[in-house]
Amino acid sequence: MADTLESRMQKSIAALKSELATIRTGRANAALLDHVTVPYYGTEVPFTQVGNISVPEPRVLMITPWEKSLISAIEKAILKSDLGLNPTSDGDVVRLILPELTEDRRKDLVKQVRTVGEKGKVSIRNIRRDANDEVKKQVKDEGLSEDESKRLQDRIQKTTDKFIAEVDHIIEHKEREILTV
Structure with a gap:
């Protein structure tokens, strides 16, 4: 049970990191384009399937399509995406220049990061609740002793605390990244 608990919580952490990667900081990051798709022969595909994405300068993303x-x-x-960026093209590549973030925009991004972090914590707490319910069910159905039940619930809580602390660390790191001018 502890293995499935940890693996489920690891998946929550991975989802949190993935969602945070799409939040813009002051620096260019190819992950900004992860949720944007391009029509390609009648199908919407991610940018990684139509060209190379590079970061030649700290605030510039360069997309080199495989087909001109x-x-x-x-x-x-x-332009249709929610990125709020204006692409420029020279016929061979598309460049995205990320403007300098204003203080207000940085504060908004920090709020957004905290909201995403809170969703991650809720997800981990839901996993804890499911595991505790499973232990209570074992007590009722399989005759698991109260001492063993208490020991398992303590282990579940320690695992939960460890992952909540990891979420806090990830959020703190992202906030520092955003607030760094």
């Missing part, structure tokens, strides 16, 4: 005909589709997909 995709440049206009890439530009349109970026």
Whole structure:
């Protein structure tokens, strides 16, 4: 049971990291484009399947499509996305220049990060609740002793505390990254 508890909580941490990667900081990061898709032969595909994404400078993302005909589709997909960026193209590559973040925008991003972090904590607490319910069910159905039940619930709580602390650490790191000018 402890293995499934830890693996489920690890998946929550991975989902949290994935969601945080899409939140913009002052630096360019290819993960910003993870949730944006491009129409390619009638199918919506992620940017990683239509070209290379590189970061030539700290505030510039450069997309080099494998087919030159995709440049206009890439530009349109970026404009339609919620990134708020204006792509520029020279016929070979598409560049995204990330503007300097204002103090207000940084504060908004920190609030967004905290909201995402809280969702991660709720997810971990839900996993804890499920595990505790499973222990209570074993007490009722299989005759698990009260002492063993208490020991298992303590272990579940310690595992939960460890993962909540990890979420706090991840959120703190992301906030520092955003607030660094």
